[in-house]
Amino acid sequence: MILYGYALSSASYRVRIALALKGLPVTSVPLDLRAGEQKLERFLQINSQGLVPAMALDDGTVLTQSVAIIEYLDEINPDPPLLPRAPSQRARVRALAQAIICDVHPLNNLRVLQYLEKDLRQDKAARDAWYAHWVQLGFEALERRLVGDSATGRYCHGDAPTVADVCLVPQVFNARRFAVDLQAYPRIVGIDAACRELPEFQGAAPDRQV
Amino acid sequence: MILYGYALSSASYRVRIALALKGLPVTSVPLDLRAGEQKLERFLQINSQGLVPAMALDDGTVLTQSVAIIEYLDEINPDPPLLPRAPSQRARVRALAQAIICDVHPLNNLRVLQYLEKDLRQDKAARDAWYAHWVQLGFEALERRLVGDSATGRYCHGDAPTVADVCLVPQVFNARRFAVDLQAYPRIVGIDAACRELPEFQGAAPDRQV
Structure with missing residues (x-):
């Protein structure tokens, strides 16, 4: 998996924590938001919203939106759970x-x-x-x-x-x-x-x- | 269930749609947001965030945040599903x-x-x-x-x-x-x-x- 993110982005930070809690390895690709790298065509082809984080799965599927990514991680890798049961x-x-x-x-x-x-x-x-x-x-x-x-x-x-x-x-x-x-x-x-x-x-x- | 909402609130509107798709009956309690009714103590005791929607379950539990409420409705009443399977x-x-x-x-x-x-x-x-x-x-x-x-x-x-x-x-x-x-x-x-x-x-x- 490849995580496109930015060190200071709260939303990227959330995904980094979730990946660590799940013990899942990821390749990090940092984007410089202050320089507007997320608005370049080559990134817009990955995430048309031009926002980080975006996570590319091994089959090429790109997931976006931090909490959608985190719930995905929780569903494919339920242990430890990031949501209670009830x-x-x-x-x-x-x-x-x-x-x-x-x-x-x-x-x-x-x-x-x-x-x-x-x-x-x-x-x-x-x-x-x-x-x-x-x-x-x-x-x-x-x-x-x-x-x-x-x-x-x-x-x-x-x-x-x-x-x-x-x-x-x-x-x-x-x-x-x-x-x-x-x-x-x-x-x-x-x-x-x-x-x-x-x-x-x-x-x-x-x-x-x- | 009681839904505290406001006709023009997008977040309340979302929950109303989900309830209708699920065919679940609810008692509606409208609050006048323009008059600040959501900031009155009697509502803050229901939702300390002072925001609509809030949904009181029959056991008294109060759920807040529209999409959290909608995912709850989807979990307790999976048919028709509001999320795909994979x-x-x-x-x-x-x-x-x-x-x-x-x-x-x-x-x-x-x-x-x-x-x-x-x-x-x-x-x-x-x-x-x-x-x-x-x-x-x-x-x-x-x-x-x-x-x-x-x-x-x-x-x-x-x-x-x-x-x-x-x-x-x-x-x-x-x-x-x-x-x-x-x-x-x-x-x-x-x-x-x-x-x-x-x-x-x-x-x-x-x-x-x-």
Whole structure:
């Protein structure tokens, strides 16, 4: 399998963690998003959306969208599971993941920050405020949900990492990179720390990519 | 089951379609998002994220996030399936859905448009341009992918509706509401029309909600 990604891309980071938790080997092909490499025709032929991550299977099939890729990995290689067994618990974990991948991350993507800067002529302070606003709104709700539910354990769901943790850790990393104050979210911070004790999360971190 | 939703919310619309395709009865509780009803304490106790949709099961469990709810419905009630069987095809359908629910819809939500207006003081023209920009970027890529792949059929994947169609139709509805020109996306427009020939999609439409 070939993973087209970018060290600092949250979505690529998620897939790297999932691959490591599954113990699956992959060939990494890094793209330089800041230089716009993902918009070059040779990559658009791999992923017409011009986004990373994209994963090419050995038969040439190309999968896109981080969580679709992660659920695929979980289906072809169920051990260790990244989703619980019971449908309502699976729904809980997927909802925690979607609260990050739909409600926080899309608003703080590089392409969105670039639109704010170039098209809407927003200065750095306004862009930082925008970034912090969506993280805080999302994390407030997530913290409330994690604290208020006995299904939360050492990780987002019980005592083994799930797709929710796989999405949480890159978002926390990103929030720190933008200097968002995380003091109000002790449970999120604690789960992030617990995850990062695991070698699979450590090896997937942006600063560990070459 | 009780579905907390809002007629014009794309995410609620998705769940309504899925419930109809599954033939599952539900009690609808509409919230007035423009009046901020989703931020009232009595709703926050149901969904701490203060977002619709939320679905209360008969045992009191509350599920959130539209696609997590839809995958739950598909797991407890597998017929008709909203995902294909083979893992790589499931990944394709989930990726098409995520290209909408992660890359288009979150940027054009009511709360984002309100932030542009109130916090960034962007006028209607700038907000409309923002809205159209993300729809066009997302639809361009989606169109390219649908056209270029023989797995596309009458619907996004083959000849039965899947979760990808369930996400596509509300997004097309929304794009039309904001007068985005869809001429460049004939395959998307065709799939949307095919879906809306089905009574399940018709009954879930915003103008059919009371």
